[in-house]
Amino acid sequence: MAEHAAEHDSLMEKIADKIQGHDSSSSDSDDDKPSPVETVTNKIYRLFGREKPVHKVLGGGKPADVFLWRNKKISAGVLGGATAMWILFELLEYHLLTLVCHILILALAVLFLWSNASKFINKSPPQIPDVKIHEKHVVDVASALTYEINRGLAVLRDIASGRELKKFLGVIAGLWVLSIVGSWCNFLTLFYISFVLLHTVPVIYEKYEDKIDPFAEKALIEIKKQYAVFDEKVLRKVLSKIPKGALKDKKKE
Numbered sequence: 001m002a003e004h005a006a007e008h009d010s011l012m013e014k015i016a017d018k019i020q021g022h023d024s025s026s027s028d029s030d031d032d033k034p035s036p037v038e039t040v041t042n043k044i045y046r047l048f049g050r051e052k053p054v055h056k057v058l059g060g061g062k063p064a065d066v067f068l069w070r071n072k073k074i075s076a077g078v079l080g081g082a083t084a085m086w087i088l089f090e091l092l093e094y095h096l097l098t099l100v101c102h103i104l105i106l107a108l109a110v111l112f113l114w115s116n117a118s119k120f121i122n123k124s125p126p127q128i129p130d131v132k133i134h135e136k137h138v139v140d141v142a143s144a145l146t147y148e149i150n151r152g153l154a155v156l157r158d159i160a161s162g163r164e165l166k167k168f169l170g171v172i173a174g175l176w177v178l179s180i181v182g183s184w185c186n187f188l189t190l191f192y193i194s195f196v197l198l199h200t201v202p203v204i205y206e207k208y209e210d211k212i213d214p215f216a217e218k219a220l221i222e223i224k225k226q227y228a229v230f231d232e233k234v235l236r237k238v239l240s241k242i243p244k245g246a247l248k249d250k251k252k253e
Contacts, residue, residue: 054206067202079199086192 058064069075088094111126118125159168181190205212 067198069203082195
């Protein structure tokens with residue numbers, strides 16, 4: 001009887017171990033599967049297909065902090081300074097060279113008088129900093145600017161060679177819109193408007209991105225539909241009239 005009871009107990013322990021092993025394996029497999037919330041989150045459409053936060057898209061660091069108003073005093077100061085410059089040059093019609101000369105005259109006069117007056121009033125003269133521009137910074141800026149210019153020239157060369165009709169039409173449309181905007185205002189006003197948009201649009205989008213992205217997705221779907229119609233009715237007809245040999249030669253180049 002004792003042996004029978006021992007065998008029965010060992011059999012029950014084996015069954016219990018198997019049940020526990022099955023439960024643990026099933027729980028592990030459930031953990032490996034993404035939760036419904038994660039699946040829905042991964043499928044959420046983000047504007048321009050971005051996968052990073054807005055702060056990272058803007059490059060991160062201090063410039064992104066200024067654009068997203070992380071420090072309201074600094075952002076307000078930068079925007080207020082740009083507004084003051086625009087008022088001076090655009091509304092008051094102050095010229096840049098005149099402004100620079102007047103600032104230098106005032107600064108040099110104050111420092112010169114202070115340096116000479118300090119001998120009579122027994123106060124220390126002003127500590128004028130030794131400002132220097134490092135060659136490395138100038139070379140870095142020039143290299144980055146040269147790279148961007150060369151890349152833009154390469155894109156324009158590809159478009160002018162007639163290889164990509166879609167890109168050609170897109171650039172022509174963009175330049176046409178830019179020319180219309182340029183006829184409405186001068187370069188300084190256009191630059192100021194762009195500067196204000198950089199300080200307002202990103203922070204508004206970051207705050208309401210969950211509401212803006214669905215509307216952007218619908219707009220993108222509608223644009224794709226209209227482009228498909230345009231492609232079928234216009235682009236394909238234009239491409240059909242171009243000799244096939246010419247297209248093959250351009251592709252080989």
